[in-house]
Amino acid sequence: MANNSPALTGNSQPQHQAAAAVTQQQQQCGGGGGATKPAVSGKQGNVLPLWGNEKTMNLNPMILTNILSSPYFKVQLYELKTYHEVVDEIYFKD
16 A cells, blocks of 8 residues: 655645545546535534445445345335434334
């Protein structure tokens, strides 16, 4: 694995500018898979970037297909709308 630090490559560009350039390149090329979305709360300082495909959730296609086609997901889990309902389903499952 190559170390591309500015000291070794002779590049004096600050790290945050280099990271912004990489992000911009990924967005132009369609890479990166996700977009940065602001947090739901009013705190703009605590923004978490989302990475990956929002539809496939970076799951293997075969696993995703099996989950989505399972009767348990279609009947019971599909009715749950919040994260807390899913956690309760896991915690209180008989």
